[in-house]
Amino acid sequence: MKRLVFPETAVGAGVPFLRSLLVEFPTSSEDMGFFYDFLAILILLLVLVDADNNSIRNGAEGYCNYKRSLNPRPHSVTITEFGAVGDGKTLNTVAFQNAVFYLRSFADKGGAQLYVPKGKWLTGSFNLISHLTLFLEKDAIIVGSQDSSQWPIVEPLPSYGQGQDLPGQRHRDNGTIDGQGLIWWEWLNSQTLNYSRPHILELVNSIDIVVSNLTFLNSPAWSIHPVYCSKVEIQNIIIHASFDSPFTNGIVPDSCSNLCIEDSSIEVGHDAIAIKSGWDNYGITFSTPSTDIHIRKVHLQTPLGSALAFGSEMSGGISLVYVEHLYIGNSLTGINFKTAPGRGGFIKNIVISSLEMENVHNAFWFTGNSSRHPDEQYDPDALPVIQQITLKNVVGTNIFTAGFFSGIENDPFTGICLSNITLSITSDLPFSWSCSNVSGYSESVFPSPCSDLTSNSSLFCFSLEDFSTLSDA
Ligand SMILES: *[C@@H]1O[C@H](CO)[C@@H](O)[C@H](O)[C@H]1NC(C)=O
Ligand SMILES: *[C@@H]1O[C@H](CO)[C@@H](O)[C@H](O)[C@H]1NC(C)=O
Ligand SMILES: *[C@@H]1O[C@H](CO)[C@@H](O)[C@H](O)[C@H]1NC(C)=O
Ligand SMILES: *[C@@H]1O[C@H](CO)[C@@H](O)[C@H](O)[C@H]1NC(C)=O
């Protein structure tokens, strides 16, 4: 058996499939009724969750160590009961929508499972709901329709202002969701898209989500996009999109707190994991950081992108991110921090430890010049704060350049700490580190970094122990 996506008490989730209606303001009046229902549920959930929220902060151990037990759903229906046909040709959008609509009535009765048996189930977008387990049997494949009219148009997220291009459950062995992104990549490359591309799984304003034991293939854009969520576990996931697919990110935690990504493997065309929190003035106004994030035992590969990226949309702030046991192979950039004047916000209190890199062009890349803006309304004086970032216990082989640090004039990146890092460099450039407008500390780093990173005291280095104190604050 394979298992799917399941929010334990989620307010909404979406597959191209899954999108919640909470903040996306659907257009028809019928959908608006649905929206308000969800709003009511959300408020209740928030109250419930607040009661025990403090006990599960990241702490020095990281959020992945917080595991909750999942109760079996007392009710289950099979997608074929709603007329779906798993022949890979019949369009099943209405069947999925009807099944999810029917299962809403079980939300207060312990929730329900939507069971998808072996087969190829072609569908357009449908929404997930609270207290739902979407369970894919082994060899069950949900296939995204290539008809763009099957993917409804929704408003941009409030923390972005613009489009980017222009739960519940339990169980084992994995099913597959195939976004059939090729046609979307061609539309993007040929500039014939009318709207930004969809993601495979978008979880909006949701709490207590588990996504596990699934394979995500060929997303039109991103594979998993949790936005404005908390308590999200992503485990045993395989994500694959062809390496030349344009801007296909893997997992994008976006203005989320208490999130774990573990035991997963991601190979995509752009950033494998990108932590974000809104874009320029929209993100500053929305002001919802990505915080208390734990990533461990993950394999990343992206020959044209960054394995682990922070930003460039980080205007709501990013903090308390703990990454351990990360393997990065065959990638353009290993660890990438991206920001720009106009972003505002912050990236701070980050620890990345036990990192192995092989065949990586740029091991560490920090730039203050990611100059794409949603529109001309941004404030160039809104300067981001980039500080207290620790990179330690790193081994790299076949690395071309070690580190590029380019801070912002009059707004340097500070508190960058490098410790116990050994990189074998293949380029014959005279220096493999480049630094401007940056300060920090380093010890046991080979080859030796620029002097900007050797001038400070290790007392300034952010450490794991600091997580507990800051998490409780
Ligand atoms: C995922 O699969 C593993 C191994 O089969 C299993 O132990 C685990 O319970 C599954 N996770 C869920 C949420 O079903
Ligand atoms: C999921 O499928 C992939 C690819 O077929 C396989 O490598 C992996 O072991 C499977 N995971 C589980 C938990 O069965
Ligand atoms: C964009 O809109 C045009 C005109 O309505 C339509 O013909 C075309 O199919 C649309 N493109 C996509 C990718 O949906
Ligand atoms: C920032 O990037 C832009 C576009 O790539 C370039 O034109 C500009 O010179 C860069 N500015 C700095 C200060 O590096």
Ligand SMILES: *[C@@H]1O[C@H](CO)[C@@H](O)[C@H](O)[C@H]1NC(C)=O
């Ligand atoms: C240095 O990093 C390597 C690789 O992660 C690790 O095996 C080793 O224990 C670290 N050494 C110290 C002193 O922490």
Ligand SMILES: *[C@@H]1O[C@H](CO)[C@@H](O)[C@H](O)[C@H]1NC(C)=O
């Ligand atoms: C040392 O680091 C601290 C904290 O990041 C910073 O406030 C200070 O300006 C730095 N000092 C030097 C000389 O770089």
Ligand SMILES: *[C@@H]1O[C@H](CO)[C@@H](O)[C@H](O)[C@H]1NC(C)=O
């Ligand atoms: C800071 O950055 C600006 C623009 O990139 C550059 O002109 C300046 O030399 C840098 N300052 C230092 C101290 O590196």
